[in-house]
Amino acid sequence: MSLEKADALVIRQVDFSESSRVVTFFSLEFGKFAALAKGAKRLKGPFDAALDLLSTCRVVFIKKSSGTLNLLTEARLISRFQPQNSGAGGGLSSLYGGYYVAELLSGLTEDFDPAPEVYNLAISTLAALSSPENLSSPLIIHFEISLLRLIGLLPNLFECSVCGEAVQTGKKFAHWVSQGGVLCGACRREDFAGVSISSGSIEILRRLTQESAETICNIEFTGKQSEECHKLAVSAITHALGRRPSTLRYIQI
Ligand SMILES: [Zn+2]
Structure with missing residues (x-):
């Protein structure tokens, strides 16, 4: 168990009880982690608006040993995600x-x-x-x-996964998903x-x-x-x- 600080983006929220939520963060220091935010659903809760989805905040949390939920103790808003407000569905597409x-x-x-x-x-x-x-x-x-x-x-976007032919201009290739590569026309099979x-x-x-x-x-x-x-x-x-x-x-x- 240790007290940690991180700059973190809120990427997921799940209700935990009547007043609390489990919030998943993606942080600069630790990558992804989830923490219990007690009182986060109360109107005047301890975290104010810092935990809105896609907000960036400075958080302090108690990192528990594996298998136990981490506990959020502080969250201070750094910036809020503000999708564009321009016409033609711009705001919605950025949201x-x-x-x-x-x-x-x-x-x-x-x-x-x-x-x-x-x-x-x-x-x-x-x-x-x-x-x-x-x-x-x-x-x-x-x-x-x-x-x-x-x-x-x-x-791999540089050569055919089978014959190794370099990807050249003017040719057609196919994405070979399971092998993480591309196939040239000659190596591509009908099925x-x-x-x-x-x-x-x-x-x-x-x-x-x-x-x-x-x-x-x-x-x-x-x-x-x-x-x-x-x-x-x-x-x-x-x-x-x-x-x-x-x-x-x-x-x-
Ligand atoms: Zn090939």
Whole structure:
């Protein structure tokens, strides 16, 4: 048992009793962890509004030995997620984008496995989703691809998984989900159900891994490329989770 401090993003909340909640955080220092927040459901509870979904806060908690629930003792709000308010569904698409970020962090990371780069990716993605100048789609695709790369699940985008032929411009490839790679036309079999992806989209995916959420506007996608990149990411994510993310139905690319 030890007293710990962390900068943490609220990614999930589950009611525990009439007045308390179990809150799941993704933190800079510890990665993901859950803690019991006693009194969190009371109107004038001890944590005020610091524990709203997708808020970032400075927390103090008692880390229990494995098998026992950690106990939250303090939470001070650093910033709140403020989805854009611009027209044409902009606000909703950035709000749902935020929920999707939270679900992927919750489902694809392990407890107490520190990953500061994943934390920074999530914080910068939520900040970019809050800016009215940004479109949500490229930010969501960037988050998917960057998260897959950071947790070691991004498919090999450089060569065919079977024959090793380099990915070249102008050719068609297919995503081989279970092997975490791509297949060239010659190695693709008829009974293979993988999603097709053009070399242009593969090029975009490679570039995405080198940009941050702030510089993502440097990349120009066509609608078809966005769709292909998102499909490849969703196949890899679904394979890793063992199911389709439930917030995915609200995401429009
Ligand atoms: Zn091949």
